[in-house]
Amino acid sequence: MSVITVTINGIEGSAPAGATLLEACRQNGVELPTLCHLEGLTPIGACRLCLVQVEGARRLLPACVTEAQEGMIIQTHTEKLVKYRKMTLELLLSERNHICSVCVANGSCELRTLCAQLGVDHSRFEYRCPDLPPIDTSHERNGLDHNRCISCTRCIRACDQVEGAHTLDMEGRGIENRVIIDMHQTWGSSRTCTKCGKCVNVCPTGTLFWKGSTVAEMEKEVGFLQWIRGGREKKTWSYL
């Protein structure tokens, strides 16, 4: 495996060729905030939290979908980037109806954790308070609450790329987008859902939850993704 050299925040480091900037940063001990990214799912660069400055580039680049190149000079925590990240979180908070105090994911929510880490304790933007589709608890085990969705599509990718069911999908564009089940039906009537629960586990907020969960009760486990992807790569289940 060939290795390339990059300069991150003035310090030279190395990364395997073909690595993304996010991987390069993390391998060199520089942490970048992410929400839509999850190891084991295809990166999509949707949440814009991992934006970095690359010398010579005319715009900010999402680290999760940008391939690291030999000799790249990268800045990850400039004043401008930190400001943009905070603004991104504030916009996410204002977009739907996030009520952390009574949320099932209180304590395990990645959005809330990032807000705390970046010092976002309120939103400067007016809350949109949108009227959203009703909570869907028609499924045997899982529930879907659009109020808490940040449109990261992790659930959709896990369902499609890991489980292979493609039950979940997205309708609409921009702030009007919504997670849908099959061709827009209730979850309980879905014939494609395998009830595996991967979508619930990869959801970074309380949007997808186990039915019956009470405040701050959700615990999400994403370790299975690595295990499944790793097993497939190593052909652990080659008898299939």
Added chain:
Amino acid sequence: MATMLRIEPVTRIEGHAKVSIYLDDSGAVSEARLHVVEFRAFEKFCVGRPFYEMPGITNRICGICPTSHALASVKAGDAIMGVAIPPVAEKLRRIFNWAQYIQSHALSFFHLSAPDLLLGFDHDPATRNVMGLIQKFPDVARKGIRLRGMGQEIIRILADKSIHQAWAVPGGVRQPLNAEKRAAIQAMLPEGFETIGLALELLKKSFAQFADELTTYDFPSLFAGLVTHEGGLEHYDGLLRFTGSDGTLIEAGVANERYRDYIEEASEDWSYLKFPFFKPHGPYNRSESAGMYRVGPLARLNVCDFAGTPRADEELASFRKLGNGRTVTSSFHYHYARLIEILFALEKIAETLDDDEILDDWVRAEAGVNRLKGIGMVEAPRGTLIHDYSVDRNGIITDVNLIVSTGHNNLAMNRTITNIARKYLQGDSVTEGMLNRVEHGIRAYDPCLSCSTHAVGRMPLVIRVISPDGSVVQEFSRG
């Protein structure tokens, strides 16, 4: 020309309120009104949420008695699931509730009312508060504050947080008790017993100086509260009993699901707080106080046949001597009843913890939706609390009705302040002592106005300009 006097804001209560006193042409008090001016909308925005989130949402109604709201809510949830929860879970919920009684009653007595009772109504208002109490009676104040802290600490030990916990859930509770936690609670109890003994002694000694107030706060009404199936003092479960002023049984034990046959809520356009009344004695008529009943500590001790613990039963016997031997009708004695309930709570916690069964770790029953309606009724420190939910087949809330403790006492509170205004208002000159008696009259009920204005309602806005002599010279109104 009719004149109006206004007291605003009413202090040392939970929430916000104002009082208007109406004088007739001869200058005598015609009526006093307690206006509850907060507006909230829990019954509206809970619609659409899953029923198992309701304890977490409704306990945010209040920071003083989130425990009571959580318990009423989880009982409604139990009913929707159609489950009998594990016996140990019920015992743990009861300890949780008694701890809530200790902290809430201690707050009411020591922090809010003791300044009136121990410093006197005519004491300088600048220091007639808990700080003044600390200066004059440092030992009482410190013990009272520690007693409240103890109630909070028991709740924290059980539920990890002293307020807004998510420990009690439909089907039971989330974590069991362990031996270490039990020992920590048990170690706190002796100090609690000592403090409550001291408070009872102080309060009983003070009765002589409040002879006037005792009679002013005295009026006939019905009383309502939960009792055990045997007729004992009950705070968590049981049957709803109504008795008359003389102690006669009006309804010996109404099943929780049938509360709507007995309680109806009326509204007035000058307050967000609804006016529940005893339906069989209706129709609603505020001026005649038709169907007026009282709830809370005084009512619970009036409706029960016995307390069920040795020391509380002993106190109950001396309490009853203050009335006709069975029923005490002066609202002034809410304070005494409150202290007896703290004693009862301490005794019950000690008794319940004594059994090793309490350490069992099977504390949660699982079930889906098995009923489309669930009613949870508990006795909150301030009185009977009802959470009434309807859900669809997926457990999503379609309708919520909350009847909170303070609401039940609304008619009685208005009656009390009218009596006080009549007794203590001389002409139209308002003295500080009179103002405070009116406030204290409300405070005796320990009203929680933040809780009681959870409903959707609309009150016309009235702005009155009052001249220095108290007459209404101009009025703007909207709605």
